[in-house]
Amino acid sequence: MSELLLVCPAIIFLAGFIAPTLRGLLGDRAGYVLSLAPFAAFGLILSQGGLINDGEVLHYSFEWFSSLGASLDFRLDGLAFLMAILITGIGGFIVIYAQGYMHGHPNLGRFFLYLLSFMAAMLGLVLADNLILLFIFWELTSITSYLLIGFNHEQKESRWKALQALLVTGLGAMGMLAGFVLIAHVTGTWQISEINNLGELLQASPLYTGIVILVLIGAFTKSAQVPFHFWLPNAMAGPTPVSAFLHSATMVKAGIFLMARLNPALSGSGLWEYTLAIFGSLTLLLAMFLGLFQRDVKSILAYTTLGVLGVLTMLLGIGSEYAIKAMVVFLIGHALYKATLFMVVGSIDHETGTRDVTVLRGLRKLMPITAIAGGLAALSMSGLPPFFGFIGKELIYKAGVMLSGPELIFLVAALVGNLVMMGLALKAGVGPFFGKPNHEALPKKPHEAPWTMWIGPIVLAVAGLLIGIFPFWVTEYMVSPAIAAIKGTEVVHLDLALWNLVKPNLPLLLSGITVLGGIFVFLLRARFWALSERVLTVIRPYGAEAMYERIFNATIWFSKAQTRWLQTGRLHDYVLMIVVVTVGLLFWAISSYGGWSFSVDWAEFDVLIVGLVIIMIIAALLAVVANSYMTVLVALGTVGFGVALIFAYYGAPDLAITQLLVEMLTVVLFMFVILKLPKLKTLSKKATRLRDLIVASSFGAMMTVLLLKAISIQFDGAISEQLAEMSYPEAKGKNVVNVILVDFRALDTFGEIVVVATAALGIAALVAAGLKKGKGASKA
Amino acid sequence: MKYFILIQASRILFPTLLVLSLIVLYRGHNLPGGGFIGGLMAATAFILMGISRSMEQAKRALRIDPVVLMAVGLLVALVSGLPGILAGAPFMTGQWLPGFSLPLIGKVHLGTPLVFDVGVYLVVIGFTLHTTFSLAQLAHVDEELEN
Numbered sequence: 037m038s039e040l041l042l043v044c045p046a047i048i049f050l051a052g053f054i055a056p057t058l059r060g061l062l063g064d065r066a067g068y069v070l071s072l073a074p075f076a077a078f079g080l081i082l083s084q085g086g087l088i089n090d091g092e093v094l095h096y097s098f099e100w101f102s103s104l105g106a107s108l109d110f111r112l113d114g115l116a117f118l119m120a121i122l123i124t125g126i127g128g129f130i131v132i133y134a135q136g137y138m139h140g141h142p143n144l145g146r147f148f149l150y151l152l153s154f155m156a157a158m159l160g161l162v163l164a165d166n167l168i169l170l171f172i173f174w175e176l177t178s179i180t181s182y183l184l185i186g187f188n189h190e191q192k193e194s195r196w197k198a199l200q201a202l203l204v205t206g207l208g209a210m211g212m213l214a215g216f217v218l219i220a221h222v223t224g225t226w227q228i229s230e231i232n233n234l235g236e237l238l239q240a241s242p243l244y245t246g247i248v249i250l251v252l253i254g255a256f257t258k259s260a261q262v263p264f265h266f267w268l269p270n271a272m273a274g275p276t277p278v279s280a281f282l283h284s285a286t287m288v289k290a291g292i293f294l295m296a297r298l299n300p301a302l303s304g305s306g307l308w309e310y311t312l313a314i315f316g317s318l319t320l321l322l323a324m325f326l327g328l329f330q331r332d333v334k335s336i337l338a339y340t341t342l343g344v345l346g347v348l349t350m351l352l353g354i355g356s357e358y359a360i361k362a363m364v365v366f367l368i369g370h371a372l373y374k375a376t377l378f379m380v381v382g383s384i385d386h387e388t389g390t391r392d393v394t395v396l397r398g399l400r401k402l403m404p405i406t407a408i409a410g411g412l413a414a415l416s417m418s419g420l421p422p423f424f425g426f427i428g429k430e431l432i433y434k435a436g437v438m439l440s441g442p443e444l445i446f447l448v449a450a451l452v453g454n455l456v457m458m459g460l461a462l463k464a465g466v467g468p469f470f471g472k473p474n475h476e477a478l479p480k481k482p483h484e485a486p487w488t489m490w491i492g493p494i495v496l497a498v499a500g501l502l503i504g505i506f507p508f509w510v511t512e513y514m515v516s517p518a519i520a521a522i523k524g525t526e527v528v529h530l531d532l533a534l535w536n537l538v539k540p541n542l543p544l545l546l547s548g549i550t551v552l553g554g555i556f557v558f559l560l561r562a563r564f565w566a567l568s569e570r571v572l573t574v575i576r577p578y579g580a581e582a583m584y585e586r587i588f589n590a591t592i593w594f595s596k597a598q599t600r601w602l603q604t605g606r607l608h609d610y611v612l613m614i615v616v617v618t619v620g621l622l623f624w625a626i627s628s629y630g631g632w633s634f635s636v637d638w639a640e641f642d643v644l645i646v647g648l649v650i651i652m653i654i655a656a657l658l659a660v661v662a663n664s665y666m667t668v669l670v671a672l673g674t675v676g677f678g679v680a681l682i683f684a685y686y687g688a689p690d691l692a693i694t695q696l697l698v699e700m701l702t703v704v705l706f707m708f709v710i711l712k713l714p715k716l717k718t719l720s721k722k723a724t725r726l727r728d729l730i731v732a733s734s735f736g737a738m739m740t741v742l743l744l745k746a747i748s749i750q751f752d753g754a755i756s757e758q759l760a761e762m763s764y765p766e767a768k769g770k771n772v773v774n775v776i777l778v779d780f781r782a783l784d785t786f787g788e789i790v791v792v793a794t795a796a797l798g799i800a801a802l803v804a805a806g807l808k809k810g811k812g813a814s815k816a
Numbered sequence: 817m818k819y820f821i822l823i824q825a826s827r828i829l830f831p832t833l834l835v836l837s838l839i840v841l842y843r844g845h846n847l848p849g850g851g852f853i854g855g856l857m858a859a860t861a862f863i864l865m866g867i868s869r870s871m872e873q874a875k876r877a878l879r880i881d882p883v884v885l886m887a888v889g890l891l892v893a894l895v896s897g898l899p900g901i902l903a904g905a906p907f908m909t910g911q912w913l914p915g916f917s918l919p920l921i922g923k924v925h926l927g928t929p930l931v932f933d934v935g936v937y938l939v940v941i942g943f944t945l946h947t948t949f950s951l952a953q954l955a956h957v958d959e960e961l962e963n
Contacts (some may be wrong), residue, residue, distance in 0.1 A: 689848035697856040704863055705948060708955040767910055768925045769845035777850065778929040778936070782908045785932075786893050789939040793886045796943045800883070803950035 038096035040084075041110035044077040044124070045160040052152030059145030067135025067488070070148055071128045074155060078124035081117065085513045088117045091520065091527035093229075095165070104168070105226040111165035113229075114517025114527065118364070119162035119293055121514065122371045126285045127155045129492030133379050134277035136488030137386055147187060151281070154180035158286050162293060167216040167226045170294075171209070174258070177290060178205045181282050185274040197270040200584065204267045205257050212254020212294075218247045219301075232300040232524055239305050248308055251298060252315075259291025259345045262319045266581035268345075269326075269338040276382030279334065284341050284374035289367065292348045296363075300524025303355055312353025317449035319346030324456035328557070329568040333381045333391045336464045337374065340417070340457055344370045347432070347453060350446060352522075354435055361530065362431030364518045368510065369416060369424040372500040376413035377465050379493040380406055384468055386489070389479030393463060394565055398473030403484045407469040409493035414465025416500040418458040418554055419547065424504035429454055429550070433543035454550045459557025467561070612728070615735045622738050632741070634748040645685065652678040665710050673703055690773045819868065826868040830877075833861035841937050842930070851933035855940025862941075863948050870962075871952045878945065886942030893935025896928045908932075 051073035058066040084094055094112040101107070112120070134151060138144050157176035164170040179202070186198030220226050222241045223234045231238070238244055255261075260268035268288060272279050282288070295312065302308050320343045327339030344366070351363035383406045384399065385391045400407040412423075419429035432454070436447030475481060484490070503510050511530060520527040576582060602613065626632060652675050659671035676699035683692035720728070759780065760772050769775040777785050837857035844850030866874035878885075900909035912927035952958070 690850065690853065693848060693853050694856070697853065697860065701856065701860065701863070701944060701948075704867070705951055708948075708951045708957055712955055767845075767929065768912055768915075768927065769929070771844060771846050771848065771850070774844045774850040774933075775929070777852075778845075778933045779910045782897070782910075782929065782932055785936065786897075786908075789890060789893060789936055792943045793890055793939055796883070796886060796946045799947050799950055803954050806954050 038094050038110075040080045041094060041096040041112055041163050042098070042108065044080055044120070045156045045163065048073045048077055048124075048127075048152050048156035048159060052149045052156060055148035055152060056145035059148065064135055064139055064144060066145070067131055067148065070152065071131040071135075073152065074124045074128040074131060077159065078121065078128060081112070081120045081124060084112060084117065088112070088114055088517045089513050089527075091517065095229075097165075105166075105220065106168040107166060108169060109165040109227055110160075110163045110169075111229055112163060113521045114514075114519070115293070115296055115521035116162050118368070118514045118518040119289070120159055122368070123155060123158050123162065123286050126371060126375050126492075126496065127281065129495060130277050130281040130375070130379075132488050133280070133382070133492045134275075136486045137277055137382055138275060139486075143187075147184075147275070150180055150183045150187070151277070154184060154282065154287070158290070161290060165228050167220060167228060167231075170228070171213055171216060174209055174212070174254075174290065174294075175206075177287050178202060178209060178258075181205075181271075181278075181287055184278040184282060185271045187275055187278065188273070191273075194273045197267075197273040201267045201271045203588075204264055204584070208254045208257025208264065211250045211257075215247050215250030215254065218243050218250065222247070228297060232298070235301040235304065235524070238301055244305065245307065248302060248305075248311065251294070251302070252311060255291035255294045256315065257291070258294070259288050259349065260319075260342055261291070261315050261345065261349055262322055263580040263583075265319055265322065265342055266579065266584060268342055269335055270581075272332075272334045272338050276334070276378060276385065279338070280375050280378030280382065283338065284378055285371040288341065288345055289348075289371075292345065292352070292367070295349065295352055296522045299352065299355075299522050309353045309355050313350050313443075313446055314353070316346045316348070316350030316353055317446050317453075319343070320350060320453040321346075321449055324453050324460075326572075327460050328456060328564045329571050331393055331565050331568060333384070333393055333396070333464050333468065334378070336393070336460050337377055337381060340460050340464070341370075341374060343453055343457055344374070347450065350449070351432065351435065354439070354443075354446060356435055356438060358431055358435035358438065360519050360522055361515070362428060362435050364515050364522070365424070365431055366428035368503075368514065369428045369500060372496045373413040373416040373425060376409055376493045376496045376500070377417070377461075379489070379496075380410040380413065380465065383485040383489050383493070384482075387480065387482045387485055393467055393561075395474070395477050396468035397471040398469070398475075399482060400469040401473070402475075402482045403469075405490040405494055406485055409490060409497040410465040410469060412497035412501055413493070414461045416497070416504070417461035417465065419454060419550065422501070422504045424500045424507070426504060426547075427507060430543055430547060433546045436546075437542050451546055451550065455553035456557055458550060458554025459561070462554065462558040463561050467558075612731060615731055619731070619735050619738050622742060626741065626745070630745065630749075634741070634744045636744055636748065645682065648678050648681055663716050665706075665713060665716060668716075669703060669706055669710070673699060676702070688773075690771070822868040826864045830861050830865050833857055833864070837861070837937075841933060844933060845925070845930065851936030852940055854933075855937040856944065858937070859941050859944035859948070862945055866948065866952065867957070870958050871949060872958060874945075875949060882942040882946035882949065884942075886939050886946065889935045889938030889940075889942055891935075892938060893932050896931035896935060899928050 051070050055066065055070055058069060062069065087094060096108075096110045098108040131148070131151065134147065135144075138147055141147065154177060157173050157180055161170060161173035161177060164173055182198050182202040185201055186195050188194045189198075216226075219231060219238065222238055222243055223231050225231060225234075238247065241247075257264045260266075268283060271283050274282070299308075323339045323342035323346060327336055327343065330336045330339060348363050348367060348370075351359045351366070381391060383403070384396060387403065388396065388399070390396065416423035416425035419425045432450050433447070436444075436450050439447055516529050517527050519530075604610075655671045655674035655678070659668050659675070662668045662671060676695065680692045680695035680699065683689075683695055718725075759776060762780075763769055763772045763775045767775045767779040769779070837854040840849035840857060841851055841854030842849075844854065862874045862878055865877060880888075897908035899911040901907055903909070903911055908928075910927055910929045912925060915923055915925050917923050
C-alpha cells in the first residue's frame with residue numbers, strides 16, 4: 037500500500053517523459069491522456085483519506101545512499117495529504133487548461149514535459165520525509181520552474197526573469213541546505229519525522245539561531261517573502277497555466293510548506309515565531325501597497341498571491357490554535373480561488389488579446405462561464421459568506437483578537453491586508469466582466485473560451501463555494517490532520533460550520549469593516565491606476581529588485597574584471613601565475629609545517645654525480661641566455677639526459693628509460709616546428725626580465741629546499757616495504773614500479789591515460805586552428 | 817630532402833623497435849619496462865619512418881587513426897577492470913590465469929594487469945603519434961621531404 041507514495045510522483049514523471057512523443061502522435065489531444073496521470077495520483081492519494089482521518093500516517097522507505105543518510109523516505113501525514121491533494125487535483129485541471137491555452141503551440145510537448153516534471157517534483161517534495169530528498173525535489177522544482185517561466189525563451193525579458201527566479205530561489209536553497217546539514221549535525225538524523233520529535237534538543241543547541249536563519253532564507257526566497265518578494269511578480273512572464281499552477285497553488289507554497297513541516301521542531305523559541313510574523317506581515321503590507329497600482333490583471337493577482345504568502349507566514353508565526361487553523365483553511369481556499377482566477381485571466385487574455393484592466397469591461401455576456409468562475413473566485417477571495425474564503429478570514433480575525441499588547445499590530449496588518457485584497461479581488465475577478473462593453477478597444481473580438489479552458493476554473497470555483505457551505509467535507513480529512521501535523525500533536529477534530537462563525541462579535545465586525553473598505557478600494561481603483569506610473573517610478577530605484585540588479589551587475593563586473601586580469605591569453609602570464617602561486621603556497625606550507633631546517637649528507641654525492649650536476653647547471657644557464665632555438669634545444673636536452681643518467685645511477689631503470697625516450701621525442705617534435713618559429717629576440721622590458729629572473733630563481737630555490745627537506749625527512753618505510761613485499765605474491769610481478777602502475781594503483785593510471793588522451797584532443801584542436809589560420813594567411 | 821642512410825637504417829630499425837617494444841611491454845611486470853615505455857618505443861619506430869620517408873607512409877603503416885588507437889586503448893584498459901567485478905572483488909582487482917610454461921619464453925603468467933598495460937601501451941602510441949602527425953602537418957614536413 038505504502039508503495040503508492042513512490043508510485044504517484046513516478047507516474048507523473050513518466051507522463052512528462054512521454055509527453056513530447058505523445059504530442060507527436062496524438063497532436064494537442066495528448067493533453068487529455070497526460071492529465072490522467074495527475075488525476076490518477078489524486079485518486080490514489082485521496083483513497084488514503086480514511087487513514088489520514090484516523091490520525092495515522094503512511095510511510096515508505098527505500099535504502100538509497102544509506103551511508104550518507106539519504107534514503108528514499110516518503111511519508112503521508114495530514115499536511116502532506118493536503119498538499120498532495122491540491123497539487124494533483126489542481127495539476128490535472130491545469131494540464132487540460134494548458135492544452136486549450138497553448139493550442140497548436142509548436143513546443144506544446146516540451147511544455148507538458150516541463151509542467152509534469154515540475155508537478156512530480158512538487159509532489160515528491162511534499163511527500164518527502166528526508167531532508168536530503170526534500171532538498172533534491174526542492175531544487176528540481178526550481179529548475180523546472182526556471183524552464184517554465186522562461187518558456188518563451190525567444191524573449192530576452194522572459195529569460196532574464198526566469199534567471200532571476202532561479203538565482204533567488206537557488207541561492208536561498210544553498211542557505212537552506214546549510215541549515216539542513218546543521219539540523220542533521222545536531223539531531224543525528226536526516227529523517228524529518230524524527231527531527232520533529234527532537235525539537236527541544238535543537239532549541240537547546242547553540243546552532244539553533246543559525247539553523248533558523250538558514251532554513252528561513254530557503255523558505256523566504258521560495259515563498260517570496262520580503263526582501264525576496266520581487267521575483268514572484270516577474271515570474272508572470274511564463275505562460276498563464278504556469279502562473280496558475282506554480283505561482284499560486286503550488287511552488288510558492290513550498291516555502292510555507294517547509295516552515296509548516298519543520299514547525300514542530302523549530303517553533304517555541306520566540307525567535308521563530310516573531311521572525312515569521314514580522315516578515316509575513318511586512319510582505320502582506322508591501323504586496324498590498326504595490327498591488328493597488330497594478331493595471332495588468334495578472335500582476336494584480338501576482339501581488340495578491342504575495343500578500344497571501346505573507347498572511348500564511350504571519351499566521352504560522354502567531355502559531356496559536358486559531359492561527360494555524362486559519363492558515364490551513366486560508367491555504368486551501370487560496371489554492372482554489374487563485375488557480376481559478378489565473379486561469380480566468382488566461383482565458384480573457386487568450387480571447388481578447390489584452391490583460392489591461394483599464395480596457396477590459398463588460399465581458400459577461402460574451403464569456404458567461406468564465407465570468408461565473410471569475411466571479412465566484414473573486415467573492416471567495418474577498419472573504420464573503422458563504423464561500424470558503426470567508427471561513428479563512430474569520431479565523432484570521434479570531435486568531436487576531438486573541439493577541440495582546442504590541443502583537444496586536446499583526447491584527448492591524450491582517451485587517452489592512454484583507455481589505456485591500458478584497459478590493460484587488462473585485463478588480464481582477466469582477467471588473468472585467470461588468471460595466472459597459474467596449475469591444476472596439478480590444479485587440480481581438482472576444483467569445484467564450486473552449487471547454488478545456490473553462491472546465492478547470494468552474495470546477496475549482498464551485499468547489500470553493502461548496503466547501504464553504506459544507507466545510508465538514510474538508511475539515512475532517514484535510515484541515516484537522518494538517519493542523520495536527522503542523523503543530524506536531526494528535527488529530528483533534530474540529531467544527532468549522534459557517535453558522536458557528538456568524539455571531540455578533542468582534543471578528544464579524546472586523547469582517548464588516550473589511551467588506552466596506554474593500555468595496556471602497558474597488559470604487560477608487562481608477563484613482564490608483566492614474567497614480568500608478570508616478571508612484572512606481574519613485575519607489576523602484578529603492579526597491580529590493582534594484583538591489584538585486586545592482587548585486588547581479590556587480591557580480592558580472594567582478595567576473596569580467598577577474599577574467600581580464602587572470603585570463604590574459606598570454607602563455608607567459610599563465611606560467612608566471614602558476615609559478616608565483618606555487619612558490620607562495622610552498623613558502624606558506626614549509627613555514628607553518630616543518631620549518632626550514634634540513635640536513636644534507638654530502639657523502640651521498642660522489643664525484644660522478646657532482647660533475648654531472650655541474651654540466652646540467654651550465655646547460656641550464658646556457659638555455660636561458662642562448663639566442664638561437666637550436667642552442668636552447670641542445671642545452672635543454674643536456675639537462676634532460678642528465679636527469680636520466682641520475683635516475684639510472686640511483687637504480688631507477690624504469691624512470692631512466694622513460695626519461696630518455698621522452699627527451700628524444702621532445703627533440704624530434706621540436707625539430708618539426710623550429711623552422712616555423714620567429715627568430716628569438718628579446719622583446720620584454722628590462723623590468724619584466726628582472727621580475728622573471730626573481731620569480732624563476734625563487735621557484736628553483738623553493739624546489740631545491742623542498743627536495744632537500746624530502747630527503748632529510750625519515751618517511752615511514754613500512755609503505756614501500758609492504759608494497760615490495762606484496763608485489764610478487766599478490767600481483768605476480770617482480771617490478772614493483774610496474775605493479776604499482778598497472779595493479780595496485782591501476783585506477784590512478786587509468787585516470788592518467790584519460791588525461792593523456794584528452795590532452796591529445798586538445799592538441800588536435802590547436803593544430804586545426806593553426807592550419808586554418810595558415811591557410812587564411814596564405815590566401816591573403 | 818631524403819637521406820639514404822636514414823632510409824636504410826629505418827628499414828631495419830622499424831621492425832626491430834616494434835618487436836622490442838612488445839618485449840618491453842610483456843616483461844614490464846618483472847623487469848624494467850611496461851606499457852608506457854613500450855608505447856613510446858613503438859611510437860619512435862613510426863616517427864623514424866615518418867622522418868625518413870614520409871609521414872603519409874608512417875600513417876599508412878599504422879593503418880589506424882591514432883585517435884581511434886587511443887580510444888581502443890582506453891577501452892581495453894577499462895575492460896581489463898571488469899573481470900575483477902565478475903569475480904566479486906572491487907573494480908580492477910587483478911585476475912590471473914593459471915601459470916604455464918612455453919618454450920623460449922619460460923613461465924608465463926597471464927592476467928588482467930597485462931591487459932591493462934596493453935591499454936596503456938595503445939594510448940601512449942596513439943597520443944605520441946597523434947601529436948607528431950599533427951605537428952608535422954602544421955610544419956609541412958612531408959612537403960620539405962619532397963623537395
